[in-house]
Amino acid sequence: xxxLQELLHGFTIAVTVPHLALMAVGVLLGILVGVLPGLxxxxxxxxxxxxxxxxxxxxxxxxxxSMYWGALFGGSVxxxxxxxxxxxxxxxxxxxxxxxxxxxxxxxxxxxxxxxAAFGALVGVILITFLASWVAQVAxxxxxxxxxxxxxxxxxxxxxxxxxxxxxxxVALAIGFAIAAIGxxxxxxSVRLTMGIDELVKGxxxxxxxxxxxxxxxxxxxxxxxxxxxxxxxxxxxREVFRAVGRLPRHSVALxxxxxxGCWMGITPGGPTAASFMSYGIARxxxxxxxxxxxxxxxxxxxxxTADHAAGTSALLPMLSLGIPGSATAAVMMGGLxxxxxxxxxxxxxxxxxFVWGLIASMxxxxxxxxxxxxxxxxxxxxxxxxxxxxxxxxxxxxxVVGAYSVxxxxxxxxxxxxxxxxxxxFKKLFYPLAPLVLAIVIGDKAEDAFRQSMLMSKGSLGIFxxxxxxxxxxxxxxxxxxxxxxxxxxxxxxxxxxxxPETTAQEKVII
Amino acid sequence: xxxxxxxxxxxxxxxxxxxxxxxxxxxxNGIGWSSAGVDSGTFPFLTGIIIVAxxxxxxxxxxxPAVSLASVPIAITSIELRRLAGLFVPAAIFVAAIPLLxxxxxxxxxxxxxxxxxxxxSVVRSAVTAAATALALYVVFERLFQVSLPHGALAAAxxx
Numbered sequence: 001x002x003x004l005q006e007l008l009h010g011f012t013i014a015v016t017v018p019h020l021a022l023m024a025v026g027v028l029l030g031i032l033v034g035v036l037p038g039l040x041x042x043x044x045x046x047x048x049x050x051x052x053x054x055x056x057x058x059x060x061x062x063x064x065x066s067m068y069w070g071a072l073f074g075g076s077v078x079x080x081x082x083x084x085x086x087x088x089x090x091x092x093x094x095x096x097x098x099x100x101x102x103x104x105x106x107x108x109x110x111x112x113x114x115x116x117a118a119f120g121a122l123v124g125v126i127l128i129t130f131l132a133s134w135v136a137q138v139a140x141x142x143x144x145x146x147x148x149x150x151x152x153x154x155x156x157x158x159x160x161x162x163x164x165x166x167x168x169x170x171v172a173l174a175i176g177f178a179i180a181a182i183g184x185x186x187x188x189x190s191v192r193l194t195m196g197i198d199e200l201v202k203g204x205x206x207x208x209x210x211x212x213x214x215x216x217x218x219x220x221x222x223x224x225x226x227x228x229x230x231x232x233x234x235x236x237x238x239r240e241v242f243r244a245v246g247r248l249p250r251h252s253v254a255l256x257x258x259x260x261x262g263c264w265m266g267i268t269p270g271g272p273t274a275a276s277f278m279s280y281g282i283a284r285x286x287x288x289x290x291x292x293x294x295x296x297x298x299x300x301x302x303x304x305x306t307a308d309h310a311a312g313t314s315a316l317l318p319m320l321s322l323g324i325p326g327s328a329t330a331a332v333m334m335g336g337l338x339x340x341x342x343x344x345x346x347x348x349x350x351x352x353x354x355f356v357w358g359l360i361a362s363m364x365x366x367x368x369x370x371x372x373x374x375x376x377x378x379x380x381x382x383x384x385x386x387x388x389x390x391x392x393x394x395x396x397x398x399x400x401v402v403g404a405y406s407v408x409x410x411x412x413x414x415x416x417x418x419x420x421x422x423x424x425x426x427f428k429k430l431f432y433p434l435a436p437l438v439l440a441i442v443i444g445d446k447a448e449d450a451f452r453q454s455m456l457m458s459k460g461s462l463g464i465f466x467x468x469x470x471x472x473x474x475x476x477x478x479x480x481x482x483x484x485x486x487x488x489x490x491x492x493x494x495x496x497x498x499x500x501x502p503e504t505t506a507q508e509k510v511i512i
Numbered sequence: 513x514x515x516x517x518x519x520x521x522x523x524x525x526x527x528x529x530x531x532x533x534x535x536x537x538x539x540x541n542g543i544g545w546s547s548a549g550v551d552s553g554t555f556p557f558l559t560g561i562i563i564v565a566x567x568x569x570x571x572x573x574x575x576x577p578a579v580s581l582a583s584v585p586i587a588i589t590s591i592e593l594r595r596l597a598g599l600f601v602p603a604a605i606f607v608a609a610i611p612l613l614x615x616x617x618x619x620x621x622x623x624x625x626x627x628x629x630x631x632x633x634s635v636v637r638s639a640v641t642a643a644a645t646a647l648a649l650y651v652v653f654e655r656l657f658q659v660s661l662p663h664g665a666l667a668a669a670x671x672x
Contacts, residue, residue: 050659167573171527171566177559178534185541185552193537193556216603223599224592390632391641397603398619398645401610406659411611418607421600426523429587430516448555456549 007129010357013058014365022059023066023362027370028377030070034086035078035381039396041071041087041329042214042438046207047403049336057340058358064336065316065359066366068329072272072312073117073374074381076305080109081382089272089308092280096293096300103296107237110378111244112298113305114371116255119248120306121367123259124266124313128320128360136321136346144453145464149474151447153481154324155436157268160481164433172432176440177447179204186445187452199412206335206441207407212417213434214328215400217424219393236378251302254283258303262310267318271327271435272311279307313363320356321346324443328435331442516587520574524567531563602626614664620646 013019026048033044045064052060075087080097093113100109142150159169182193183203194200248255258279265275283303284293293300315326316333323345325331337344348356404417427434458464466472534556541553588596606622613621620642628638653659 167566167569171563171570174559174562174566175527175530178530178556178563181534181538181556181559188548188552190541190552192541192552193534195533195537220596220599223595224588388632390630391627393599394602394623394626395645397599397606398622398649401607401619402615402649402653402661405615405661406653409660411662414607414610418604423526425596426519426526430520430523432523451555452550455545460545460550 003129003133006133006353006357007361009353010359010361011365013354013358014062014362019059019062019358019362020365020369022063023366023369024373026063026066027070027073027366027373030067030072030370031074031077031374031377031381032070032384033067034071034074035384036086036392036396039399040075040214040218041068042210042332043400043403044071045329045332045336046210047399049207049332049339050406052336053339057337057342057352058355060336060340061333061355061359062362062366064333065363066370068312068333069121069363069366069370070374071329072309073114073370076113076117076308077110077374077378077381078385080113080301081106081378082385084385089276089312090304091273092276092304093301093308095280095304096295096297099294100296100298100301105296107235107240108244109296109301110236110375111241112248112301114374115245115248116258116302116306117309118367118371119255120259120262120308120310121313121363124263124310125360125363125367127263127314128317128363132317132321132356132360133349135317136349139322139346140350142346144450144457145467146471146474148447148450148454149465149471149478150322150324151443151450153474153478154269154318155440155447156478156481157270158433158436158439160484161265161268161270161274164431166485168430168432169436172427172434172437173440176437177444179209180441180444181448187449197412199410202408202410204416204441205407205413206332206438208404208413208417209420209441210328210332210438211400211404212420213424213427213438215396215403215424216418216421217428217434219396220421220425221428223389223393236375241375247298248302251299254287254299254302255306257286258283258306259310262307262312263314265307266311266314266326269315269318269324269326269435269439270311271315272308275311276304276308279303313367316359316363319344320348320359323446325439328438331435331439335442513586513590514588514593515585517574517585519587521571524571524574528564528567528571531560531567534560534563598630610662610664612665614667615661616646616650617664617666619649 029048030041030044033039033041044067048064048067052063055063071087072089075085075090076093076097078084078086079090079093080101083094083098085091085094097109097113100106155173158173159166178193182200183191184201185192191201261279261282262272262275265271265278280300280303283299284290287293287297287299289297289299312327312329315330317326319325319330319334323334323343325334334344342348342352342355400417400421401414404413405411407413424434426432427437454464458467464471465475538553538556538560541556542551543553543557544551602622602625606618609618609621623645624638624642627633627641628635633641649661653661
């Protein structure tokens with residue numbers, strides 16, 4: 001029951017006027033970046049990062065995490081009303097959300113989406129409340145070898161379960177590690193991989209990479225298909241909101257199943273996008289009305305939305321208790337934690353109780369604030385979508401340029417950002433996943449340090465990774481995940497007439 | 513028109529050459545084991561090798577396309593390519609102009625050019641949008657957040 005006491009203490013931190021105001025600001029900004037194509041949660045959080053340097057860490061994380069919730073909700077709004085997913089993770093919501101809205105039931109679609117999203121988020125937060133401190137306690141006993149094994153497991157699960165082509169995931173991960181290694185080596189002090197450019201000694205900041213990969217890259221993908229915002233009416237009928245939410249418990253099986261999928265994919269770094277697709281695919285297979293999916297089925301909205309938000313929320317669990325972010329946005333937030341001088345990982349639960357429990361309590365409150373605000377502001381943000389894309393696009397370019405420059409007042413960063421933009425476009429176009437790339441840039445140094453420290457302890461023997469039961473389990477689990485795609489391929493060859501799953505093609509399109 | 517295969521190959525070559533550069537550079541730092549523990553080049557060296565190996569695999573997959581690749585022979589049509597260039601080329605010119613013109617002037621000119629030249633908006637409305645953009649940048653960054661954006665060589669020459 002310690003956890004509940006800590007949580008109550010957390011509420012006294014989170015529920016104060018300044019923090020509630022920060023939540024409202026964060027959620028509104030989040031909905032804005034969620035609605036705008038080309039700007040997403042990772043960008044939005046990176047853009048806000050420099051503004052948080054003067055704040056208390058707990059206030060800063062409340063602002064950033066609220067922005068994340070807002071972006072998750074905002075992405076669903078455009079999916080349902082315009083058939084344009086504002087975020088990759090809300091693509092699956094368009095399948096049934098837009099048909100339902102087009103049929104003249106936009107309020108029902110939106111309310112169902114927000115209601116199930118709130119449920120998914122709630123399950124994720126409850127999971128964090130009860131599990132995070134326990135995981136952290138276990139992790140306190142970790143040495144460098146265990147840490148490296150956990151990092152290895154996290155990266156392996158991207159390869160095994162991320163959904164993208166395994167070798168492309170491996171390449172993306174390795175490029176991220178190499179980029180993280182650029183600059184001064186923290187162990188020996190020598191300069192690495194600067195390619196003869198002196199300014200690279202400071203390294204490549206992850207914000208620069210995020211601005212280019214997600215900002216410019218996504219903009220290029222968006223401009224390629226000409227935009228036609230054929231909006232359906234965005235008027236909200238409040239009575240229908242309550243009726244739609246009241247009907248949700250009838251679909252409790254779908255809700256619980258989707259929340260479970262979401263939490264699993266969030267904790268293992270599968271991410272919200274993979275979670276929403278997997279949940280939609282499973283719902284279509286198991287629902288009694290599965291063959292009506294795609295025509296505006298309620299469960300077709302519930303499943304991806306619940307899983308999306310459950311995954312988005314629970315992605316913060318490994319970030320807090322292990323120092324391993326479960327999604328690209330969580331990776332950016334973790335970068336923030338390190339800039340504020342906090343050390344993400346189990347010590348947070350010992351040294352920074354106010355921070356951790358303030359954040360967890362704010363997740364309960366923040367999601368309620370998000371649901372209310374998003375319902376109130378749907379007409380406003382829907383109007384924003386009617387601004388022609390030709391005007392929005394240059395503004396987003398300017399935002400990314402300024403964002404990349406302001407990280408360390410360096411012009412080279414701006415040029416690199418543009419380069420990352422091309423890479424982001426190519427990677428998206430060819431289904432290379434972007435999230436592992438960002439993740440590796442953020443925690444590459446930590447993973448390398450853990451590896452080198454364990455090598456020092458064992459005097460260069462790899463045997464340290466099999467020295468005790470825990471570390472052996474982690475390493476073997478990681479290797480199993482790495483080999484999973486290969487095994488599946490062999491099984492597929494063996495049972496030749498297996499039908500290609502229809503959702504995989506759609507899923508491949510948006511895995512980031 | 514650019515085929516999916518050409519795009520796959522180009523990307524694999526791009527990632528592969530980055531991998532080669534990483535391998536070559538990390539050899540300078542020393543790889544392997546020394547008295548101070550693992551040499552600082554070892555980890556980048558290994559990641560470089562993985563990048564090169566993975567890129568070679570992707571290259572081979574691009575040359576011998578799988579079924580799913582064959583179903584989308586064309587990745588970028590010429591119309592799409594024109595749209596991409598329409599966004600990227602002005603953006604690149606904008607970034608190139610920053611050292612000379614400074615952030616404010618360059619972004620105003622960029623917005624004006626992108627809106628007025630293809631006649632998306634009237635000249636007056638483009639000019640207003642451009643001025644508003646620069647002003648908003650100035651108020652938000654220089655005033656509110658006290659972040660100094662580059663003023664450019666031109667402004668320096670004029671004594672700002």
